[in-house]
Amino acid sequence: MKFSSSLRFNAVSEWWEEYIAYDALKKYIYQLEKQQHDLGRSSHDLEANERETLIQQATRTATDSVFVPLLDRELKKIVFFYESQEKELLDAVTNLEELVKDQEEAGLAAEHQYLVEGEEDDDDDDDDDEPASPSLSREESGPPKRRRRRSSATPHYVTGNTIPEERPIRHRYSISSSDDSAADLEASVASIRQAPIIHGATLPRAGSSSKSPLGKARSIANKLNFMRDSSISQNDENIWTAKTDFAWDIRILFKRRITALYIQLTSLKSYVEINYSGFRKILKKYDKVTYSELKNHYLHEVVEDALPFRRSSKDKVNDGIQRLQTLYAKCITHEDKALARQQLKLHQREHIAWERDTVWRQMIGRERRGEGDGDIKAIGATLVTEEDGSLLHVATPVGHFNLTRKKIFLVFAIAVFVILLEMPMLDEVEANRCFAILIFSTIMWATEAIPLFVTSLLVPLLLVVLRVIRSQDGDTRLSSQDATKFIFSVMFSPTIMLLIGGFTIASALSKTNIDRVLITRVLSLAGTRPNSVLLAFMAVSCFASMWISNVAAPTLCFTLIRPILRTLPPKSSFGPALIIAIALAANIGGQSSPISSPQNLIALQAMEPPLDWGSWFAVALPVSAISIVIIWLLLLASYRPARSPDGEGDIEIKTIRPTKDPFTLKQYWVSFVCLGTIALWCVEHTIQEYVGDMGIIAIIPIIAFFSTGVLKKDDFEQFAWTIVFLAMGGIALGKGVTNSGLLETMDTVIRRLLDGFSLYTVVLILSPVVLVISTFISHTIASVLLVPIAKEVGSNLPGNHANLLIFITGLICSTGMGMPVSGFPNQTAATQEDELGQLYLSNMDFFKNGVPASIIATLVVVTVGFLLMKAIGL
Structure with missing residues (x-):
């Protein structure tokens, strides 16, 4: 959680205006960063060392002289509020102690x-x-x-x-x-x-x-x-132990007053801690963005010397809390101080839970309602254009009904499914029903009428209920019980375990900050020239996608480029070029390693025998590198990112500063386990008699990270389980197509169409089909549908080239990146906005650059990739 959100979540709602204005200070920092970069750009005629000296002087004088008074104003506000609250609350504690004493004297x-x-x-x-x-x-x-x-x-x-x-x-x-x-x-x-x-x-x-x-x-x-x-x-009981109604009422009243005062004092203590964290965080961001060294001086010599943050002030508040615990023990718990502390802390937790469950939830609810639909007061049928995609709104006596595109697609898919079930298109019942399931799933996946993983879960249900699965010899139809055992046994395969192992590695690299450390150190070497910075970010995005998935990698890169985007001249073409370059490179990175994307794992699952990691890298890495370089040249020609908007000279890019934090023991441990696991995956064929399959090797990082506390139970729960179930549904559908006899029927048709064609001709025919389908639907779904076809086509060619066609299909599935909806990297890039809320990219950007990039990457696969596959014996 970002600190700004954490501050709002943990703050006392009534005191909100009295906390450090973290968001406002952060905006000031970004303004100072831009001014500082403009100063450095205006001095481009100076020598490099003179320019660096000038920037440092500007940092110590101009930026500090502007930012320090802002911090002083926030600190003065916090000191004034704390001083009044501390006096009021501690006086209330003293007053309450006297009231308790007077009540004792009055007695029964x-x-x-x-x-x-x-x-x-x-x-x-x-x-x-x-x-x-x-x-x-x-x-x-x-x-x-x-x-x-x-x-x-x-x-x-x-x-x-x-x-x-x-x-x-x-x-x-x-x-x-x-x-x-x-x-x-x-x-x-x-x-x-x-x-x-x-x-x-x-x-x-x-x-x-x-x-x-x-x-x-x-x-x-x-x-x-x-x-x-x-x-x-009267000597046997007092007001704190008597069982009369009068004594009970007195104790209830004092319990309320002590509890209320205890919550206020602990809230004041939390107020100090949160504001101290706010100063520390904002000073750290200031030093990082402006290359200053203000944090240690201001935090230790100014903030910690202020009244709320002194040791004496903290001792006063803690003493007040202890006095209230003593009063509570006397009045309520019969001098049991441990029980008093326990009950007061329980009241405090209940109060915090109530605050968060009301104030925070109401705030989120308002935001959600602000994003949602407006009131619709029309009677009857009204055409509307809402964010939920409603096409028609109908008011009926039993309620309102919204007709959306997804509902239309859902009805259409069900209608097609029912028609295909009743229409005997194929001779065998099992094959005909499996064909209906295949078409139904394809429509549902392509239109996303329901979530993708839900469609995947429908696949095994339909395969079992419709009794599609036949025995291995193909003679008998399996019963529902036997079909269930078979489907579930193939769904959780070693490939799924490999996918979970990849999630574990990605989570460990991200949680220990290793990915950011490595990426920033590489990017710091890119310099300030726009062309080299663009290529460096593409290489980093591609490499990161290999190990932390092409879902997380572009998100991380988009975070790292924020300082660059903030300091660009207005209307600079470098911003759009950089954003689309990261997205396209992340898509290419999706084909570079077996665990970088689900489509690669589905391809590995279909290969017989499975390809080892070394062979995969021998083909995928050169193909990816060549594709990145050519796409980089395409973007340079399309955007001319080095040219300034006014046409006078070239722009200069803000240098990415690497983190100065040294590697910790935990980071070394994570690096050792990740590198060891990857090495074992690469040599899996030579140690197959010991490990059996790559899925067993994938268990090593899971045990190593979760048993040592690097990852927690919450990290495991946050894995992309929807992708896991999506892959499992794809595997189940593939087995259904194979075991129902549908694949044999398709094989006959495909063999007739491709009869007489050479291997390379088949590759040239299959590649554009794969590219078009993967451009308009999910890359993973495209591999689910097309890998079985590629396997069957390849197995019927002379020499059995099934693995080669499967490999080419898996690689081309990642190159479908011509539309904003083509893969997660494109979807993330399409939502990037500037400071004014304007999108950096339009649909035309993807059409002009994404479509040519897809064609280029596909051509590299079917030329260089094909030659390399033949070289390794496929």
């Missing part, structure tokens, strides 16, 4: 006097109210005064952290003249004592309602209490 004697007064005042309703107990108010510390008026006030019995309005509680304990028997009295009192205390409820006092059964029982209980208390010695 007040109860009997108020019982007598209550009887005398029954008929006097005209006098003013007076406090019931002198010990509850500092203004009334003398002897108890007679109450002239019967009070209707009732105490509130509460649990949790609800703090009702504090006011003196009126007590009147009347003795009824009823002739209830002793047994009736005991039963009534038992019902009162055993009744649950209801959160926020108000129990009626004696005499408050003579018609209420609970009020009558309360009156009987008061009567019994008075009879019992008259025989108890």
Whole structure:
């Protein structure tokens, strides 16, 4: 969670304006960064060392002189608020201690006097109210005064952290003249004592309602209490241990006041800690962005010397908290201080949970509603254009109905599915039903009428229910029980374990910050020339996609380029060029290693025998490198990113500064395990008799990282499980196509179409088909649909080139990047905005650059890739 979100989440809502203005300070930092970069760009005629000296001087003078007063203003605001709060709360603690002392001195004697007064005042309703107990108010510390008026006030019995309005509680304990028997009295009192205390409820006092059964029982209980208390010695009990209603009410009142004050003091302590973190974070960002060294000086010599952050101030607050714990132990827990601390902390947690569950949830709810639909007041059918894609809104007697594109596609897919099931297009029932499932799944995946992984889960359901699976010999139709065992056994395959192992490695590299450390160090060598910076980012995006997936890699790169984008001249073409370059390179990186994308794993799953990592790298790395260089040249010709917007000279790019933090022991451990696992994957064929499959090797990083605490249970839960189930559904569909006899039928048709063509001709025919399909639907889904076809075509060619065609299909699936929706990197790039909220890229950018890049990458695969595959024996 970013600190700005953490600050809002942990702040006391009533004090929000008194916290450090973190977001505003961060905006000032970015403005100073731009001014600093403009100063450096204006001095491009100077020598390099002179320019560096000038920038450093500007950092120490201009930026510091602007930013330090802003920090001073925030610090002054925090000091003033803390000073007033500290005095008010500590004075309240002292006052509460005196009230407790006065209540102890008054003791139980007040109860009997108020019982007598209550009887005398029954008929006097005209006098003013007076406090019931002198010990509850500092203004009334003398002897108890007679109450002239019967009070209707009732105490509130509460649990949790609800703090009702504090006011003196009126007590009147009347003795009824009823002739209830002793047994009736005991039963009534038992019902009162055993009744649950209801959160926020108000129990009626004696005499408050003579018609209420609970009020009558309360009156009987008061009567019994008075009879019992008259025989108890005052030396045996005090106000904090007595079991009378009067003592109970007094303890409840003090419990509320102590708890409320405890929550305020702990909130003040948290206020100091959060603001200190805010100063530390904002100074760290300032030093990083402006290359300054202000943090240590300002934090240690200015912030820590201010009143809220001194050791003496923290000791005062802690002392106040301990005094409240002592009071709570005396008044509530019978001097059990450990129990007092436990209960007060419980109240504090309940209060925090309540704050977050109301204030934070309401804030999120407002934001969500702001993004959502406007009110629709039309009657009947109205055409609307909403963000949810609604085409038609219909008001019916039973409610509103929105017709969306996804609902239309869903109905269409179901209709096609039903028609294909009933239409005997193929001779065999199993093959015909499997064909219906294949077409239905393809439509659902292509249109995303429902989430992709849900469609994947539909596949095994339909395969079993429709009894599509046949035995290995193809003669008998498997029962539902046998088909279920077979489908589930193939769904969780070694390939799935390899995918989870890849997620584990990516998560460990990201959590230990190794990816950012390595990337920033590489980018720091790129210099300030736009062309070289563009190529460096493409290489880094491609390499990162190999190991942390082409989903996370572009996101990380887009974060790293923010300082560059902020300092670019207005309307510079370098920004759009850099963003689309990262997206295209991430797509290319998706083909570079077996674990960089699910389509590669699906291709490996279909290969017989599976390709080892060394052979994959021998083909994929040269293909990826050549593709990156050619696409880079394409972008240079298309955008001319080095030219300044005014046409006068070239722009200069802000240098990425590498992190100065040294490698930790944890980072060395993660690097060792990752490199060792990759090495074992590369030589898996030579150690196959020991490990069996690459999926077993994938267990090594899972055990190594989760057992040593590098990754936690939450990290495991955040894995991209939707992708796992998507791949599992694809594997199940592939097995269904094979075992239903559908693949044999397709093989006959395909063999007839490709009869007489050479291997390379088949490659040239298959490649554009794969490219078009992967451009318009998910790369993973394209591999699910096309890998089985490539396998069948290749197995029927002379020499059995199934693995070669599968390999080419898997690589080309990653090159479909001609549209904004073609793969996650393109989708992420299409949403990047500048400081004014304008998108960097348009659909025309993808059409002019993404489509040629896709064609270039495909041609590299079918030329260089094909030759390399033949060289390794495919």
